[in-house]
Amino acid sequence: MARANNDILQGTLALLVLKTLQQGPMHGWGITLHIQRISNEVLRVEEGSLYPALHRMEQEGWVSAEWGSSENNRRARYYRLTAAGRRQLAAEEMQWRRLTDAVASVLAFEVSRA
């Protein structure tokens, strides 16, 4: 079960991260917690995938990062959505909806036949 989740997660990691950052600037740990909590522990982000993904998004210019201090006064790197990131988020969201609508239609068809 966990593995299946991870497969889906990898494809959509960028989308989830971008959406999370829409709420406001966040560090990596925060992003992990957020996704875990909102999805009710169903989606668990692997640390090993998160930071490379964040790095890539930074290279692509979808997020910008800067150092700040966290809640408990530790130094942490905060990521924030850029304008390009917002556009990317919108695009990926639309993509995702189209995909899920399509899958849903196929599944619904099966059920009605039965």
Added chain:
Amino acid sequence: MGWMRRVQASWRRGRLSKELDEELRFHLAMREEMNIRNGMSADESRLDAQRRFGNATLLKERAREIDMLTFLETVLQDARFAVRMLIKHPGFTAVAVAGLAIGIGVNTAVFTTYKAVMLQPLDAKDPQQLVSIYRTNLHDPSAAGFSYPDYETYRDHNQVFSGLIAAAANELALTGVDDLPTAGTTGGGVASAFGFRFPSKVAGGAEFVRVEIVSENYFSVLGVNAIRGRVFRSRDVHDLQAHPAVLISENYWQRRFRADPNLLGKTLNLNSAAFTLIGITPHDFMGTNENVPDLWLPIRLNNLVNHGSGFFHDREEICCRLYGRLAQAVTIGAAQAEMNILADQTRSLHLPHSDGSKPVTISLFPGSPFGVAQDSDQRIIMWGFRLILLAVGLVLLISCANVAGLQLARSAARQREIGVRLSLGASRLRLIRQLFTESSLLGVLAGAFALVITWWVLRMLVVQISAALPMEWGSLALHVEPDIHVFAYVFAISLLAGVLFGLAPALESSRPNLSSAIKEEGAKFGFRLGSTRLRDVLVGIQACVCLFLLVVAGLLIRGSMRLLASSPGYEIKHVVGLDVNFPESVGHSPEKEEAELRQLRDSVRRLPGVTSVTAGGPTGGLRIANITLDDTKAVSEVPAPTLYYSFVAPNYFETLSIPITLGQGFARTLPPAEVILSESAANRFWPGKNPIGRKMMLDVKGQYHGRNELIPHNAPYEVVGIAKDTRPVLPWVDSSSAYLPLPLDRWSGQPFLVRTRIGPKELIGDIGRQLISVAPNLVVYAETLEDLLTATPSFVLSRLSAIFATIVGMLGLALASVGIYGSVSYAVVRRTREMGIRMALGAKRHEVLSLILRESTRPVLAGLMAGFLVAAGASHLLRGLLFGLSTLDPVSFLGVSALFLLIALFAAYIPAKRATRVDPMVALRYE
């Protein structure tokens, strides 16, 4: 933009790495805290946090990999590591680089020479516009040339060429230059060191010069000017008739006249006609030839030197080769089409029923001094080149196998290092890339050294060859600089080979079997990795190829020595052969020629120390006649038995000490004509019976002979004597031959043979003095019959191949023995532990030593046996060049095998001995 950030990232690498570290530390700490809040113990929570992260290093690397330039970084990293590894193992590096460099270098040198010689364009301005023009005639493929009137027709009626030139080669007798400084002689240097003797021209008398006869527009079409004086011009035509002129090549000017600055304007006599020297052509200028002619003569003046030659006006007589410069924007195809139309039109200008009136095709090729495989001489050169290419290709094969074996050995020794890397998280691909980089670096280094070797080899070749050739053959201008295309090609091949061979062990060793690699499981007894078999096969291949080359070399050398040592059946030490020539149509009638020869003969006879003078052709291999034994009718049936014949003077046998075993020599001049047969000829026709008094007819219908040559007449010949067999000139011919009497007034065209009591060298000097007074127009080449043996084609071929095979074989031997040394060294290193245990259990040092030696020479022995077989096969093919040496000559075969085995044993002995010196305790503890 994304990529710009990536480029920036590669510069700020260090700082970014630190930042990422800090970021991850923060994340880790937060996870730990959460774990503790959830109830885990401190240790457990930390461990859990770390475990979630997985391999931190890997994570960082993966993050970094997103930066585009990581690839370059890693390549640089690999390169730096490869350099360190190579420096750390200087022995391996030196051997591998040297081996590859020799292989690449030799191959490049040969390829470059091949390209430079065979594929050179015409020596002119803008050579790509020049074409060679051939007439292809189905009946006679060698008649590719044109007649002069035809040339004029083509020249005046074509629209496709901006210039059409004609050229022909000729040899003329040069006189009138005795007062001028003379330089140099004929071939020396390396050639004579290898046992070749060229006939030396007798000083005094005339000398041959290689002359190129050219149309007046030759130099303007080729776009070349004189470096001093001037060249011929088209408008000079009438002037030339009045004041005959020649040009000299700079090379000949240097070699023969020592660059005498006053030579211009002097008069030179060619075939007794006077010419003024008006210009000097540039150094190494060859024009449409493959070598540099000595002199250039205008075609219009040809009848001055070739008396009686009517080729100027005779449309049927082929004289010249044609070349043309294509006009602007004309393609070869268009030009060829037009020429063929013209050819068709000229057919009607020829006499009916002549060759010229028959249909003919004209073909055009990009200008090249080499005919399109028309010349059988050139074909031989082509084949020789191909064989040489094959041989040096073999050397390259050996050196590649060498490097491969060494790399295999090394990879086996590096199992542990590779295992550790894999366990640290290196991907297999990355590892293979790193090994790949090491091999490439090796190749690059080898390539650099190969350049040096190529340059040196070419220098040596060019210098030696130019010095070895006699001046009379024209000068050879070899422009061989290391050609960058060829070099790139050969370098690529070696790189490929080295990398491929390096890749196989890389692929195999990177297969993750980590635990066994780290524990050095390879130290198990009798350890045999798959790669060991490959290594053994490589050693075996090297041994086989080397043995083959060296055995063939040995056989050829012994064969040619045998030829020189064995007696040919006639006296060779005290006889001087004189090759007497009247240059073509010096203008003498046959009677005048005979008179001069008679004078020469008589004056030489009177020289002190001379026992007798005779004339006669060499036996065997030159002229064939059809024989019939029925004296009533001429030869009619086919195939008639044939016999080699030659004409000899009556005192021939006495002069050469060939015994007449039966009957007597030539005595009478009245019919029936006499013939003397060699013993084997008599046995062939009348086995067991007395041949004296029997009759035979000789007929040369359908057999080759020269136009004015003496041929047997159509009447029965009576056998008057039997002579002992002599060895024929060509080795595949048997010794049966017939001697026919040479009339006293037909000595022209036969070699003179002079038997002398004093040393032959002094005699040659005396003869020279006679020449000047008696026959100044004669060109005479003299050598002892002993030296003459080294000029026979079989000897030359045999010696040359032997030299070559020896050089190549020695190279191969050096490479192979070094390869064996390396291979055994590494095998020994791997089995150090095993040997320590053996010795600890009581094995003596020499027992361990013999074990290693036995095992390491096993592949060598296998290779030797294979090489034996291949060499035996080759020697059977080459038996024509062995001169009676057994094809399985024990000295060559066993000698070379023993030599190789010894060297292989020695190469294996050194590292093996080192191994036995190991302290068993140290070996046991070595992990």
